[in-house]
Amino acid sequence: MNSTKHFSELSPAAERIVDVAQGLIQRAGYNGFSYEDIAREVGIKKPSIHHHFPTKAELVAVVTQRYMHRFREALLRLEGRHARAPERLLAYADLFEQTYGAQRQLCLCGMLGAEADAIPAEVAHEVQQFFKANMTWLTDVIAQGQQQGSLRAGVDPAAQAQLLLCALEGAMVVGRAAGRVAHQGPAALGAALVLSLRA
Amino acid sequence: MNSTKHFSELSPAAERIVDVAQGLIQRAGYNGFSYEDIAREVGIKKPSIHHHFPTKAELVAVVTQRYMHRFREALLRLEGRHARAPERLLAYADLFEQTYGAQRQLCLCGMLGAEADAIPAEVAHEVQQFFKANMTWLTDVIAQGQQQGSLRAGVDPAAQAQLLLCALEGAMVVGRAAGRVAHQGPAALGAALVLSLRA
DNA sequence: GTCTATATAAAGATAGAC
DNA sequence: GTCTATCTTTATATAGAC
Numbered sequence: 001m002n003s004t005k006h007f008s009e010l011s012p013a014a015e016r017i018v019d020v021a022q023g024l025i026q027r028a029g030y031n032g033f034s035y036e037d038i039a040r041e042v043g044i045k046k047p048s049i050h051h052h053f054p055t056k057a058e059l060v061a062v063v064t065q066r067y068m069h070r071f072r073e074a075l076l077r078l079e080g081r082h083a084r085a086p087e088r089l090l091a092y093a094d095l096f097e098q099t100y101g102a103q104r105q106l107c108l109c110g111m112l113g114a115e116a117d118a119i120p121a122e123v124a125h126e127v128q129q130f131f132k133a134n135m136t137w138l139t140d141v142i143a144q145g146q147q148q149g150s151l152r153a154g155v156d157p158a159a160q161a162q163l164l165l166c167a168l169e170g171a172m173v174v175g176r177a178a179g180r181v182a183h184q185g186p187a188a189l190g191a192a193l194v195l196s197l198r199a
Numbered sequence: 200m201n202s203t204k205h206f207s208e209l210s211p212a213a214e215r216i217v218d219v220a221q222g223l224i225q226r227a228g229y230n231g232f233s234y235e236d237i238a239r240e241v242g243i244k245k246p247s248i249h250h251h252f253p254t255k256a257e258l259v260a261v262v263t264q265r266y267m268h269r270f271r272e273a274l275l276r277l278e279g280r281h282a283r284a285p286e287r288l289l290a291y292a293d294l295f296e297q298t299y300g301a302q303r304q305l306c307l308c309g310m311l312g313a314e315a316d317a318i319p320a321e322v323a324h325e326v327q328q329f330f331k332a333n334m335t336w337l338t339d340v341i342a343q344g345q346q347q348g349s350l351r352a353g354v355d356p357a358a359q360a361q362l363l364l365c366a367l368e369g370a371m372v373v374g375r376a377a378g379r380v381a382h383q384g385p386a387a388l389g390a391a392l393v394l395s396l397r398a
Numbered sequence: 399g400t401c402t403a404t405a406t407a408a409a410g411a412t413a414g415a416c
Numbered sequence: 417g418t419c420t421a422t423c424t425t426t427a428t429a430t431a432g433a434c
Contacts, residue, residue, distance in 0.1 A: 028314065034428080056429095171365040
């Protein structure tokens with residue numbers, strides 16, 4: 001059923017295509033870029049892209065799968081570096097800052113989530129998994145922080161997880177929409193929230 | 200310079216077109232719908248739409264201007280109904296809930312903000328004004344609430360305004376992306392935030 | 399793996415009749 | 417104000433040579 005190729009088996013050329021496609025989606029959305037845009041940026045012709053990824057839906061599915069995989073890797077690295085919940089949450093917010101900071105890019109899944117009604121169902125499903133994974137991870141970290149006493153108890157971990165996730169995703173959307181207007185990035189916004197959660 | 204027609208001068212047919220276009224943008228984004236989609240939903244043909252709005256950029260500019268105008272009206276009504284800051288903020292969050300609740304639609308400007316790099320500059324500028332207006336209004340309400348003692352002092356009003364705005368915009372993006380997964384709507388999320396702001 | 403050439407359909411837009 | 421017909425460009429995709 002799932003005949004799309006795995007991101008771990010990409011040839012160098014295919015990887016370049018996935019790299020460029022990811023950036024284009026984060027800046028313009030699924031319906032905001034074409035194979036021609038990728039071709040121009042990679043320096044090859046359109047049919048060469050179809051050779052690696054027959055359809056756009058397949059290409060974007062691979063982009064999304066790789067994005068989620070890398071995100072999970074980042075969460076693991078972060079857990080290795082920080083033991084306590086407050087630091088983990090700050091490092092989590094910093095992941096969004098890194099994504100946004102580069103070129104005011106959106107989270108890939110934030111962009112695709114906004115477009116959910118206008119993208120292939122297979123892609124929308126991947127996006128759903130991304131947010132589910134985020135909610136699970138955040139809820140667990142917050143719950144553990146409360147048990148260990150580093151975070152204030154008495155607030156629903158799931159509700160706080162959702163608040164943090166939504167605020168970070170929203171910060172990227174609002175930030176790029178607001179243009180030059182003064183704005184805190186996701187990291188600063190996350191830091192303020194984490195501060196209010198501390199014991 | 201600004202030759203786009205004003206939304207107050209729309210014929211009934213033009214208004215229908217603007218109505219339908221707004222919904223399509225909120226569900227699929229600027230690059231996710233076409234004149235053909237509008238035509239189908241309104242029950243007329245493509246060229247009739249071009250008669251009212253020669254270009255897509257012009258049409259969406261009018262949609263956005265009307266959206267912002269209605270939003271300002273809603274803020275005024277809300278100020279007339281609620282005197283204190285906490286209630287005003289809750290009513291503000293409820294505006295987002297109403298938008299989202301209908302068909303899990305995004306805020307028009309949230310969607311266009313995400314697509315900022317892939318839409319006409321004139322539209323992007325309107326969207327920027329929307330967020331600027333929101334930040335100004337929220338910051339003022341929060342500052343007044345602190346002065347009047349209904350909101351806890353000591354927190355930066357602008358930072359709290361941004362947090363609330365980002366959380367509400369993000370809640371719509373994440374909510375629709377997460378699909379059926381359990382989620383609080385914007386109103387519940389806003390209520391939790393306002394609670395933490397209370398004196 | 400990459401190319402040229404080509405097919406097919408859709409999108410944005412215009413001309414001109416009614 | 418709405419229509420049919422048409423134009424132009426772009427997007428997605430395929431065929432087949434190198």
